[in-house]
Amino acid sequence: MNYLTCLYRKLIGARYFYKGYEASKGQNASFNSARDFEGHGSHTLSTAGGNVVNGVNVFGYGNGTASGGSPKARVATYKVCWDGCYGADILAGFEAAIHDGVDVISMSLGGDPQEYFQNGISIGSFHAVSNNIVVVGSGGNSGPTLETVANLEPWMFTIAASTIDRDLASNYVTLGNKKIFKGASLSGINLPQNKMYPLISAADAKLDNVSAVDSLLCKEGTIDPHKVNGKILVCLRGENTRIDKGVQASRAGAIGMILANDEASGNQINPDPHFLPASHVNFTVGNFIFKYINSTKFPVAYISKVITRFGVNPTPIMAAFSSRGPNFIEPSILKPDITAPGVNIIAAYSKAVSPTEQTFDKRRIPYITMSGTSMSCPHVAGLVGLLKSLHPTWSPAAIKSAIMTTATTKDNMGKHMLDSSLDRATPFAYGAGHVRPNRAADPGLVYDLNITDYLNFLCGHGYTSSQLTVFYGRPYECPKSFNLVDFNYPAITIPDFKVGHSLNVTRILTNVGSPSNYKVRIQAPPEFLVSVEPSRLRFTKKGEKREFKVTLTLKPKSKYITDYVFGKLTWTNGKHRVATPIAITYPQ
Numbered sequence: 366m367n368y369l370t371c372l373y374r375k376l377i378g379a380r381y382f383y384k385g386y387e388a389s390k391g392q393n394a395s396f397n398s399a400r401d402f403e404g405h406g407s408h409t410l411s412t413a414g415g416n417v418v419n420g421v422n423v424f425g426y427g428n429g430t431a432s433g434g435s436p437k438a439r440v441a442t443y444k445v446c447w448d449g450c451y452g453a454d455i456l457a458g459f460e461a462a463i464h465d466g467v468d469v470i471s472m473s474l475g476g477d478p479q480e481y482f483q484n485g486i487s488i489g490s491f492h493a494v495s496n497n498i499v500v501v502g503s504g505g506n507s508g509p510t511l512e513t514v515a516n517l518e519p520w521m522f523t524i525a526a527s528t529i530d531r532d533l534a535s536n537y538v539t540l541g542n543k544k545i546f547k548g549a550s551l552s553g554i555n556l557p558q559n560k561m562y563p564l565i566s567a568a569d570a571k572l573d574n575v576s577a578v579d580s581l582l583c584k585e586g587t588i589d590p591h592k593v594n595g596k597i598l599v600c601l602r603g604e605n606t607r608i609d610k611g612v613q614a615s616r617a618g619a620i621g622m623i624l625a626n627d628e629a630s631g632n633q634i635n636p637d638p639h640f641l642p643a644s645h646v647n648f649t650v651g652n653f654i655f656k657y658i659n660s661t662k663f664p665v666a667y668i669s670k671v672i673t674r675f676g677v678n679p680t681p682i683m684a685a686f687s688s689r690g691p692n693f694i695e696p697s698i699l700k701p702d703i704t705a706p707g708v709n710i711i712a713a714y715s716k717a718v719s720p721t722e723q724t725f726d727k728r729r730i731p732y733i734t735m736s737g738t739s740m741s742c743p744h745v746a747g748l749v750g751l752l753k754s755l756h757p758t759w760s761p762a763a764i765k766s767a768i769m770t771t772a773t774t775k776d777n778m779g780k781h782m783l784d785s786s787l788d789r790a791t792p793f794a795y796g797a798g799h800v801r802p803n804r805a806a807d808p809g810l811v812y813d814l815n816i817t818d819y820l821n822f823l824c825g826h827g828y829t830s831s832q833l834t835v836f837y838g839r840p841y842e843c844p845k846s847f848n849l850v851d852f853n854y855p856a857i858t859i860p861d862f863k864v865g866h867s868l869n870v871t872r873i874l875t876n877v878g879s880p881s882n883y884k885v886r887i888q889a890p891p892e893f894l895v896s897v898e899p900s901r902l903r904f905t906k907k908g909e910k911r912e913f914k915v916t917l918t919l920k921p922k923s924k925y926i927t928d929y930v931f932g933k934l935t936w937t938n939g940k941h942r943v944a945t946p947i948a949i950t951y952p953q
Contacts, residue, residue, distance in 0.1 A: 369443040369458045369472050380461055381444035385453025399444045401715040403722065405473070406442055408735050411713035413471045413743035414440040414750065423734050424553045424638065427533045427673050427711050431732070434747010435754075441467065450474055452485025459489030463496050468753050471746030472502045473739035475515035478693040481823065482832045487518050491836045494520040495816045499753070499761040501746040503738035504701040505688035509631070509784065511793060513688040514700045519854060520819050522749070522765050523700050525688070525795055526707025526741040527681035530777060532674040533709045533734055534636035538623055538644050540564075540657050541665040548623070548644030549636040550671050551734065556642045561665035562620055563596040566658050570598060570617070583610040583622075594618035597666050599654055602645075603627045608721045611639040621668050625651025632785045633685035635736060636709060638720040638728075642668045679776040683794045684708050685785035687738055690793035691929070691948070695826055696860035697849040699948055702765065703772055704795040707741030709734045748802050755806055756877070762814035763877065768805045769855040770812070770943045772798030774933075792931055792946045797856060809941025810874040810883065810904075812855045825849040855945060857915065857934075862951035870915040874936065874943070876904035883936040883943070885913075890932035890949050894918040897934060917949065 379399035401407045415433030422428035443458035445451075455474075462470055470493055472486070481487040490500040502516035504525045516523045538546045541561060556562065570592040571580030580587040583600035598619040600610045607624055614622040621642040626634065632647040646654070658664045684707055692700045714733040719726035745768065752764050759767070774795065776782050782799065784790045816837075823833055824843035833841040850859060851871045862868060883902045889895040895917055902911045915934065932947040 369445060369462060369470055378441040378465070379444070380441070380458075382454040382457040382461070383447060385451035385457070386447045386449070388453070389451055390448065399442060400717060401442075402717045404715040404718050404733065405735070405739065406444070407715045408710075408712040408733065409471060409473045409739055409743045410440055410442055412710065412740060413469075413746045414438040415713060421711060421732050423533070423711055423730065423732055424551055426551060426636075426671060427531065427734070431711060434744055435750030438747075438750045441465065446474060450476065455485045456489045459493055463493055463498065467498060469746050469749045470498055470500045471743045472500060472516070473737075473742045475503055475505050478515065478517060480694065481518060481826070482828060482835055486516065488835050490518060490521050491819065494761050494819070497761065499749045499764055501742055501749060503742040506686040506737050506739075508687045508689050508794075509685050509786070511689045512691055512693050514690050514692065515688060517692050517694045517698070517700050519695075519698045519822055519852070520761070522745065522768075523702045523796070524707075524738055524742045524745050525701040525704035526684040526736070526738045527687070527704045527782075527795065527799060528677075528684065528708045529706045529710075530675065530677045530680040531709070532677045533711070534671045535674055536644050536671045537669040538646060538650075538654070539667045539669070540654065541661065541663075542657060544653070544657070546646055546650040546653070548646040548650070548668075549634045550639060550643045550645060551636040552639040552641065552643050552671065554640070554642050555670040556621055556668055561667050564658060564664040564666040565593060565596045565598060566655060567598055567600045569658075583613045585609070585613055588613055588617040590617045595620050597621040597623060597668065599623045599625060599651075599658065601625055601627055601651070602630050607635060607637050607645065608639065608723065611637070611641060611643050612723065615641045623651075623654060623666070623668070625654060631685045632787070633708075636671075636734060638733075644668050679778045679780065679783065681706070681776060681782060681799050682787075683782065683784045683790045684736065686736070687794065691858070691860065695849070697852070697858050698854060699792060699796060699856035699858045699946060701796040702856075703745065703769055703797050703800055705741040705744040705800045707738055707744070708736045710736065710740040712740075745800060748800065748805065751802070752805060759811075759877070760813055760815065763811045763875070766811040766813065766855045767808040767877075768800060769797035770810070770945065771801050771804035771808050772796075772944070773801055774798040791929070792856070792948055793929070797944065797946055807878065807941070808943065809876070809878045809881070809938065810936060810943045811877055812853050812872060813875045814853055818853060821847045822849065822852050825852070857945060857947045859917065859949040862917070862919070862949055864919065864951055867916055867918040870917065871912060872915070872945070873910050873912045874902065876907055876909045876911075878907070878941065880905050881938040881941075883938045883941075886935045886937060888933045890930040890947055892920055892930060893932070893949065894920055895932065895934070895947070902936065919951075
């Protein structure tokens with residue numbers, strides 16, 4: 366993403382920052398303008414703060430009323446990326462947003478994990494939070510591999526991506542053996558009905574002078590038009606873009622394309638605005654189609670027209686691309702923090718670019734569907750804007766806690782959320798769970814933090830007083846001791862439990878609701894005993910704080926843990942449920 370998206374109470378604007386880029390590249394920025402030349406910034410900004418618009422659709426699909434998360438917010442964009450993102454420009458964007466008095470920053474950008482004091486995003490976001498601005502960041506799109514999540518700062522609100530119950534653009538592939546498989550597409554072109562078409566693998570359609578590996582990927586200059594003309598071509602995902610594969614199939618004379626996932630892409634399929642009838646199918650289906658082609662003398666298939674389905678079950682499911690924890694920089698902080706809708710999201714698009722981003726594509730549309738943690742991030746930023754309006758005195762940490770502790774780990778069928786592989790998902794995929802906006806508005810209790818807490822966290826992480834100057838503006842005297850497990854985060858993560866010992870973890874809850882009594886419920890991680898003292902908390906007034914201690918003990922004769930195990934403790938008064946995930950492991 367090129368932009369920081371900000372929500373205001375007072376101002377509207379667009380600014381751009383490029384001096385870091387020019388200093389690094391030794392050349393002028395390609396466009397000295399805040400204009401969005403790729404569509405990504407328009408999409409995320411409208412998701413966070415776009416007004417209500419009727420009749421929104423993409424090539425006629427998914428037609429309905431669209432709205433940003435904070436539809437009456439004032440918005441501003443700060444363009445900080447050009448040919449790549451540079452720390453100086455990101456910092457300049459943060460400082461401008463702070464100066465302008467924004468309330469929320471939606472940051473759909475990130476980079477490789479880097480120590481906080483060396484990271485422009487870490488420093489800029491710390492300055493923003495110290496000015497009471499909530500900073501929401503994308504968790505990254507490098508999943509499902511573990512330890513890939515980005516934006517790892519405890520003061521950052523890091524968002525994963527999951528599905529919604531609308532299947533925007535699904536179609537079906539029917540094979541000559543009568544097998545029917547679901548796919549996805551945004552192609553506005555349909556095959557004539559009631560007719561089957563010859564089917565060919567791109568590996569079998571290669572030119573004589575290229576490898577079957579390259580032709581299977583439908584790379585430019587690898588497909589023989591004489592072998593493909595009038596047939597449905599089956600391409601494998603990988604290396605070149607999904608759109609480009611359809612372009613190469615169309616140029617070679619294919620009448621349609623089936624795009625099959627490679628193993629790494631798993632079950633996640635994407636509706637793309639192809640130039641020919643097309644269907645994107647998952648890895649399992651793709652394997653079946655290739656086997657059908659290889660076992661049949663005259664394979665044939667048909668691709669149905671695209672339809673939009675609602676009420677899809679189960680949902681949410683974690684997106685395959687959504688980056689996973691644990692936290693590479695500081696494993697005692699659970700990341701991502703939460704998950705939100707990030708798959709096939711319809712939002713605004715820039716008419717400065719085509720829907721395929723190909724120069725020869727002359728189509729221009731005002732809305733498009735995109736997927737990524739860039740899309741889930743502004744969903745949460747919009748919610749934060751609403752919470753800031755409801756609770757203007759809440760700190761960034763209180764707002765973050767309210768959203769995390771009221772999240773759900775259940776899907777719409779009442780079962781535990783799944784990964785894209787349809788296995789049980791874990792907090793390293795979804796953090797505290799899937800966002801529930803209405804519950805977040807009235808959480809009952811919150812885990813609060815202030816700038817001193819964050820500085821003490823950095824001390825516990827191992828930074829010296831002089832290293833903290835980049836965050837605090839002056840040297841900070843670290844406390845004589847600070848245990849990271851007692852950092853008042855809305856999650857408990859123990860990456861190095863010491864065998865043969867019990868571990869005590871302290872947390873403090875602040876009452877933001879009516880006077881009430883809470884009792885604790887414990888779902889202990891496998892192989893561990895968990896106790897909480899006290900097991901009941903009484904709050905007599907708003908703003909009152911209560912401390913509790915969690916004791917974790919390995920069960921006698923427990924097996925060695927080869928991976929993290931997970932649990933949860935929940936404080937409830939009958940109306941509110943304040944849930945805290947637990948993640949724990951110990952070295953062998």
